[in-house]
Amino acid sequence: MSTPQTNEARSPPMPLDARELQMNADYDWAQRDTEVQKTYAGRFAAVYQSRVWGAGRRPREAFEAAMRLPGCPGKMYLAMVYIEGVALPGGAK
Amino acid sequence: MTPGSGTSVYALTAYPVHGLPTPAHRYLLRAWWACDNGAGGSYRRASDLVISTGDTLSVIPPQIRFDMDLLVTAEAGWAGTRLGWRGILCRVGRARLTLHDDSGHPRDFSPLVLLPNRMPPDLPPFIHLGAQFLDEFAARLEITPAAGRLLVP
Numbered sequence: 228m229s230t231p232q233t234n235e236a237r238s239p240p241m242p243l244d245a246r247e248l249q250m251n252a253d254y255d256w257a258q259r260d261t262e263v264q265k266t267y268a269g270r271f272a273a274v275y276q277s278r279v280w281g282a283g284r285r286p287r288e289a290f291e292a293a294m295r296l297p298g299c300p301g302k303m304y305l306a307m308v309y310i311e312g313v314a315l316p317g318g319a320k
Numbered sequence: 321m322t323p324g325s326g327t328s329v330y331a332l333t334a335y336p337v338h339g340l341p342t343p344a345h346r347y348l349l350r351a352w353w354a355c356d357n358g359a360g361g362s363y364r365r366a367s368d369l370v371i372s373t374g375d376t377l378s379v380i381p382p383q384i385r386f387d388m389d390l391l392v393t394a395e396a397g398w399a400g401t402r403l404g405w406r407g408i409l410c411r412v413g414r415a416r417l418t419l420h421d422d423s424g425h426p427r428d429f430s431p432l433v434l435l436p437n438r439m440p441p442d443l444p445p446f447i448h449l450g451a452q453f454l455d456e457f458a459a460r461l462e463i464t465p466a467a468g469r470l471l472v473p
Contacts, residue, residue: 240428250366254350290387311444313337
């Protein structure tokens with residue numbers, strides 16, 4: 228997957244782009260999904276398109292686990308969410 | 321931008337804390353951090369802040385700073401300064417983040433941050449938003465048991 232356009236030189240700050248909107252949705256999904264919270268409590272989860280691609284005690288471990296899977300979109304596309312073990316309201320039961 | 325012209329309003333998420341015999345919440349704020357893209361530029365990555373006004377300065381856990389490649393610059397006047405946070409030695413710097421208000425309008429901030437070399441074992445690895453952020457940006461917090469918001473003029 229190609230390197231996404233960065234916001235480095237943008238001024239004023241830009242609204243969320245397509246990659247960031249997906250990351251935002253994945254972040255929300257992981258915080259609200261009961262099964263994710265139960266399965267990965269106390270770990271970081273690397274998430275893309277409502278799927279956990281990797282998990283670990285450190286973000287690096289979760290990234291590395293995700294990158295080993297075929298089809299992984301790349302680090303810049305993976306939301307990295309610390310899983311507390313309690314789902315926020317509004318997700319899958 | 322409400323209330324009041326020119327004030328940005330950022331919604332906080334009340335996150336239930338489990339394992340306590342009484343209801344309690346942490347208050348989280350979605351922030352977009354400038355990260356090194358490995359090619360001489362940067363990109364933005366989401367990582368929630370936890371509101372932590374009991375801490376004087378904001379704090380970035382080392383596993384988030386290093387594993388997510390957060391860009392942190394040295395702060396003039398703090399060179400060589402090392403501070404303690406919960407008994408842990410810290411450097412001082414500035415990170416870059418973007419917040420999006422309730423209407424999606426983005427705004428950049430560059431808060432002063434403590435950079436501990438480890439985290440206390442009993443503390444979830446969130447980035448902490450300390451009281452100094454409120455001082456520096458003349459911001460205020462409104463918190464109820466169910467929700468909250470950060471207001472920045």
